[in-house]
Amino acid sequence: MTLACPTPRHEEDVVLLGHGAGGRLTAELVDALVLPALDGQHGPLExxxxxxxxxxxxxxxxxxxxxxxxxxxxxxxxxxxxxxxxxxxxxxxxxxxxxxxxxxxxxxxxxxxxxxxxxxxxxxxxxxxxxxxxxxxxxxxxxxxxxxxxxxxxxxxHLALRPSAALARPGDTVLLSGPVGLHGTTVLSTREGLGFESDIASDSRPLHRLVDVMAPLGEQVHSLRDPTRGGLASALNEIARDAHVPVEIDESAVPVPRAVAAACDLLGLDPLTVANEGCMVAFVAPAAADEALAALRSLPEGREAARIGEVPSSGEAGRVTLRTLVGARRVVEMPLGEQLPRIC
Amino acid sequence: MTLACPTPRHEEDVVLLGHGAGGRLTAELVDALVLPALDGQHGPLExxxxxxxxxxxxxxxxxxxxxxxxxxxxxxxxxxxxxxxxxxxxxxxxxxxxxxxxxxxxxxxxxxxxxxxxxxxxxxxxxxxxxxxxxxxxxxxxxxxxxxxxxxxxxxxHLALRPSAALARPGDTVLLSGPVGLHGTTVLSTREGLGFESDIASDSRPLHRLVDVMAPLGEQVHSLRDPTRGGLASALNEIARDAHVPVEIDESAVPVPRAVAAACDLLGLDPLTVANEGCMVAFVAPAAADEALAALRSLPEGREAARIGEVPSSGEAGRVTLRTLVGARRVVEMPLGEQLPRIC
Missing domain, CATH: 3.30.1330.10 (PurM-like, N-terminal domain)
Structure with a gap:
């Protein structure tokens, strides 16, 4: 007598919270089920x-x-x-x-x-x-x-701008328009009554004026992404994957507000994976980096813009690496699924 | 001692099912609350x-x-x-x-x-x-x-077509592209297990090809409306109101499938107020009526198109009247609120 290996009963599979989190599970659901049904002839849903x-x-x-x-x-x-x-x-x-x-x-x-x-x-x-x-x-x-x-x-x-996640290239400077982690920690703290919500507020704001001021840089602006669900970690991983490039960022350069860090410590969250609603990542040609940073900083919503990393000329395509404060390196993974349901 | 007349406590008012039904309550909610908040400068939501x-x-x-x-x-x-x-x-x-x-x-x-x-x-x-x-x-x-x-x-x-509910005018012929009541009675019968669903099916279908074939008639096509929530009664009342004209229809001319009539009898519904998802009403200049009807009937989805009434040259503006089978007239009211929740 042999024991049959049970066949996966896919028809009993159900949608999980993580399928809507903007991470790997979402990509799998969309790629495996939604896109084929809605007809590939029209190309990927963006x-x-x-x-x-x-x-x-x-x-x-x-x-x-x-x-x-x-x-x-x-x-x-x-x-x-x-x-x-x-x-x-x-x-x-x-x-x-x-x-x-x-x-x-x-x-x-x-x-x-x-x-x-x-x-x-x-x-x-x-x-x-x-x-x-x-x-x-x-x-x-x-x-x-x-x-x-x-x-x-x-x-x-904008006629001059053609940003796409696929256009990041070696040498690019990675800019971030403002601090990370505010939206997700604020909503979670408010929902659960954790008390941090007296010190922080969502960064929810429109970002199109930041894009306006970068328009004169034209095609030197390669990729733009707002790190919403899945946070900065998702946004950088998506660009690294779609452009087939490695990305390196400096931990010390990523602005994380003190209250966000405290809330994330308490909750066991990585600020890099927490949703934002008012900052953006820009991959720009190195020759345009200073001008782009100055343009971002010229607006209130970009006052805290910073250079956080670059696309190195060598390294594993699709991999995002963080240089830590003590000089070590760690891989920044694409978040798997849902950390914070109903955050947006 | 005098009894004070209680002030309405509007802040205790709540949203009702009928507010989403597409009838008078919906119009009141949208006009009184949604539109002012979203800023009248941009005109009415259509x-x-x-x-x-x-x-x-x-x-x-x-x-x-x-x-x-x-x-x-x-x-x-x-x-x-x-x-x-x-x-x-x-x-x-x-x-x-x-x-x-x-x-x-x-x-x-x-x-x-x-x-x-x-x-x-x-x-x-x-x-x-x-x-x-x-x-x-x-x-x-x-x-x-x-x-x-x-x-x-x-x-x-279509460059030639400029239909609007406000453009119906005296003398117009009222056309209907197909039978009414199928969608609403099918969904309700299926949900409640009434048994009619074996005899009827939703009329859900795209209507843009019916509009395509009327495009050669250009501005002789005055008003188009698909009678979804609130049914034919809502659609006709909206056009009568927006164009400030009376509308008269013949009961005998409105195609009501036998099973729809039976289901409506059982449920105490008026087929004229039941939602449709695959027919449309057209108000066209009388000189173009024959051509419009022939055009509608040239497509499978317009095979049962019929002339159901007209805009009389006199009568109360905004009022929709039904001439019954026995020669009487009754007013077709705008449905108040929800008869059939979650019908679409």
């Missing part, structure tokens, strides 16, 4: 895609399921505006228009809905983007947790 | 809006929360493609691109996700529209009911 027949326009969509709805530095309404504006910006585009779709749980206080909508309107005005169309669905109690918001944006590309 | 700076392009968004996920004639995936394609079509546009955003409950069987995605891909191919970008969020069990899908679409307008 955060912001070119509009067919209109190569000067890009489109991007994002759903926001953050819990709690309100937190220091923002709320689901402002986050929904900034998130999509930033996805467009990372393709070198200014926002032209947003759509808003609400899914609301029956029984949500109108006052909370009003706060979310007011914040959303304010964020859109400040970003200079009109909300031109919308949809409102109400579902029975228990079918959704309070309110989820989808925004989809159309952006107009 | 189902499909012109893209600022690109008057040949329109954008439309819709979230789909239908329960159950699968029903005769479709599922949440195909519905999400058809719904947005049709919103674009009602502005006289062909679909150029769709975005897809998924919110998935932890624990959803991957096999169900695959079925939804496969159906969505098939529907997009059949409609000739690429899905160019997407987003996947996974939330904890209980935070969403299985899976909700948002699609946002960009469409290219």
């Amino acid at each position: 955060d912001a895609a070119l509009l067919p027949g209109h190569p000067d326009l890009v489109i991007s969509t994002d759903s926001f399921v953050v819990s709690p709805l309100f937190f220091p530095g923002g709320d689901i309404g402002s986050l929904a505006v900034h998130g999509t504006v930033n996805d467009l910006a990372m393709r070198g585009a200014r926002p032209v228009a947003l759509s808003v779709a609400l899914i609301i749980e029956e029984g949500l206080p109108l006052e909370e809905l009003r706060r979310v909508m007011t914040s959303m309107g304010k964020a859109a005005r400040e970003a200079g983007v009109p909300i031109v169309t919308g949809d409102t669905k109400v579902v029975d109690r228990g079918a959704v947790d309070r309110i989820f918001v989808n925004t989809t944006g159309v952006g107009q590309r | 189902d499909a809006a012109l893209l600022p700076g690109h008057p040949d392009l329109v954008i439309s968004t819709d979230s789909f929360v239908v329960s159950p996920l699968f029903f005769p004639g479709g599922d949440i995936g195909s519905l999400a493609v058809h719904g947005t394609v049709n919103d674009l079509a009602m502005r006289g546009a062909r679909p150029v691109a769709l975005s897809v955003a998924l919110i998935i409950e932890e624990g959803l069987p991957l096999e169900e996700l695959r079925r939804v995605m496969t159906s969505m891909g098939k529907a997009a191919r059949e409609a000739g529209v690429p899905i160019v970008t997407g987003d996947t969020k996974v939330v904890d069990r209980g935070a969403v009911d299985r899976i909700f899908v948002n699609t946002t679409g960009v469409g290219q307008r």
Whole structure:
């Protein structure tokens, strides 16, 4: 008698929280299930895609399921505006228009809905983007947790800018526009009542003006990415993978606010994997690095911009390495799955 | 001693199911709360809006929360493609691109996700529209009911067509492209296990080709609307209101399938208020009515197109009247709120 090796019962597999975390599990789900079904002929799904027949326009969509709805530095309404504006910006585009779709749980206080909508309107005005169309669905109690918001944006590309994760190349300087870890630790601390939320606030903000000021550098700007879910670790790993280059960063150069470091220590989190909503990574040609850094620092949202690393001329393609404070090196892994569910 | 009249405590008001039903309550919520917050300067939110700076392009968004996920004639995936394609079509546009955003409950069987995605891909191919970008969020069990899908679409307008609800005018002929009531009664019957679902199927289908064949009629096509939530009653009332005209239809001319009539009888529903996902109403100049009807009937999805009424030269502006089989007249009211929650 032999024991048969059990065949994996794929039809019993279920979606896990980690499938939505923006890390390796998300990539596997999208690559193995979503893309084949939606038809490869149209190429890969990207955060912001070119509009067919209109190569000067890009489109991007994002759903926001953050819990709690309100937190220091923002709320689901402002986050929904900034998130999509930033996805467009990372393709070198200014926002032209947003759509808003609400899914609301029956029984949500109108006052909370009003706060979310007011914040959303304010964020859109400040970003200079009109909300031109919308949809409102109400579902029975228990079918959704309070309110989820989808925004989809159309952006107009800067003619000179053609940033892509695939365009990073050896010699590039890696710039970061501001400190990391604020959004994720703020939302988590607020949700769990950890107390850090009195010292920190989400960095949620629009980033398209940082892209505007880099436009004169044109094609010397190779790659832009906002390190949201999966944090800086995901963003750098995606660029290293897509451009087939190694990336090295200096631990001492990455700005981590003291309260973020304290919260991450307590929670056993790596600040490099915590979500941000108001900073971006730029890979630029070395000759343009000083000018790019000065441009970023010329705006309030880029005041703390820093040079954090480079693309070395040798090393394993696709690998991200951190040079630690004591001179050692460690690999910065792509986060596997969900550390912080419902962070955006 | 006097009794003070209690002041309404608006901050205790909550969102009701009916606020999402597409009827009067939805209009009140959007007009009183959403639009002022999102900033009136950008004008009213429409189902499909012109893209600022690109008057040949329109954008439309819709979230789909239908329960159950699968029903005769479709599922949440195909519905999400058809719904947005049709919103674009009602502005006289062909679909150029769709975005897809998924919110998935932890624990959803991957096999169900695959079925939804496969159906969505098939529907997009059949409609000739690429899905160019997407987003996947996974939330904890209980935070969403299985899976909700948002699609946002960009469409290219036919240069000759400028349909608008506001453009219906006295003398117009009212055309309907197919029978009413199939989608709503199918979903409800499937959800509740009423048994009608063996005789009927959702009419979910793309309508943009019906619009294509009417394009040669140009500005003689005044208003187009797909009677989704709130059914034919809502669609006609919206056009009557926005164009400040009366509308009269003949009960005997509105095609109501036998099984739909039976289901509505049992459930106490008016077929005119039941949601459709595959027919449209067209208000056309009387001189173009015959040609428009022939054009609609030239396609399979318009095979049962019919002339159902007209805009009389006198009568109360904004009022929709039904001439009954026995020669009486009754007012067709705008549905107040939710008859059939989570129908799309």
